[in-house]
Amino acid sequence: MVDPGPDYAEVMASRAATLAVDQRRVRLSPHMTPACWDVMLYLMGRLTQSCPTSMELHRDGTEHRWVNRLLGIDQDFLLGNSGTLPQHPLAFIGKQVPVDIRLLTERDGGWCVDAELVASSFGPVAFDAGESLRLLPTDQVCCRVNWTFSDDGAGNEVKQHPTTDEGWGGLQLRIDVDHLIPLPMTGTSALLSRTRSATLADIATVPEWAGQLADAVEALPEAIAASKGVESCRVSVAAWLRSQIADAEEAVVQGESAA
Template sequence: MTLPVHISDLARLPWPFPDPEDAFTPVSGEDGAVGDLGSDYVEVMASRAAAFAADPGLLRLSSDTAPACWDAMLYLMGRLAADYPDSMELHRDGTEYRWVNRLLGIDQDFLQGNSGTLPEHPLTFIGRQVPEDILLLTERDGALRLDAVPAAAGKPELAATEWFLRPLTVDQVYRQMNWTFAQSDSGADAMVDAEWGRIRMRIEVEHLTRLPVTGALMVTTRSYTASLADIATVAEWAEQLADAVECLPAEVAASRGVDVVGAPVVAWLRAWAAATEETVAQGDSAA
């Protein structure tokens, strides 16, 4: 499980609507597996590094994954260097590489495929430098199997993962966005109307891509949380979320923590959306 990003700047919140729910949708390769590092990147990476240092067993591997692990590391380094050229560099001379991450004070020479030239396993090394959790999968017997994962929280078991399969070339990236509710500490029964905004929404963003050298599938996952009070400051978001909650089937609502709080949350969101729109209208009239 990835460490959640608590959003104070709503511009960084990956608002999931009107994207289709529970389905991977294609995105451009430039908008792929590495997301916004954010102003808290150094602090987030320090937390991940501490987690890996405390428990090296957080890196779970099945057999014969070394080529895919190197493929994933080099792919992510390339993306980071392309997206953040002022902070990160990847240089290559044959099988010799130099990786620079100025934000974390890293300047590392290494030989591709030679684990002795890195301070740690390739997935741990890159896993301490990206905000997302990384999962490597291979297609076997009509299913995807989870072969490697450096998870900064929790220890997922390596087991057959029944995800859908689709033709996926190395120039394609797919995104999936899921969301759930986390109730306030007071609990739903004890909450009054003014407290519904304290409920937090957790949004999980996953990217699926095929790695260029080995053809292994890589999923990167990152979670964000924001309170309903913050979300409701954008009237359109409040209405969209209210519509989405109302349309959820009962079993999906239960899995997302919406079954108990759904009706009052919908009413609260619609009231706030109306109030926000009225405030904006009054401001326009005054101007």
């Protein structure tokens, strides 16, 4: 869920830089402060599970000590006392995890985002819960995975198709992994979102991956293809991927013949 990964320091530096230049990416409602403390402690616990040699969380009543050796952090704080942290608890933990954080409240039959920190370079601050998220139970940890194609670094859906065959390789597969979590102290629902992307050219270097993706986009029902915004390009994407597989197979045959 929050595994730091080998590029942790680089990712955290990028997130901090993004937050520094765009204040709209952090939104806090005063009544959500207890939930912000709740999600901070929850994520600290998950980090210690993922990286026990580099992360430590010590508790003694309301007194806590948080150690993140990968970022050089050693912080004592009192639970609920914002003056004992260098910044708001949501901002403090949001710069130490590779996920975007939204704290949700159910109102009028839907989700309302009452606090959020969105530092991903892919996604805008605007949020749409989507029908699948509304159907998830709120009393247990749930996970959903969504994917689409993007033709720019911001992760937006494909608006303009490549004009050359080679151009399809620059198209990106964007994958969003969301975890919906009931926080232990307040019961607030937290949505943690992590986004990754890879170009089709990168995917095509592994023929098994290219074949699997081509099968997936061809088999999508029309309604789902439309909801993902891939209905206009999926035939071309599948054809390009299969052409790369064919080229790789031909290169292997030629190599064997030459040997």
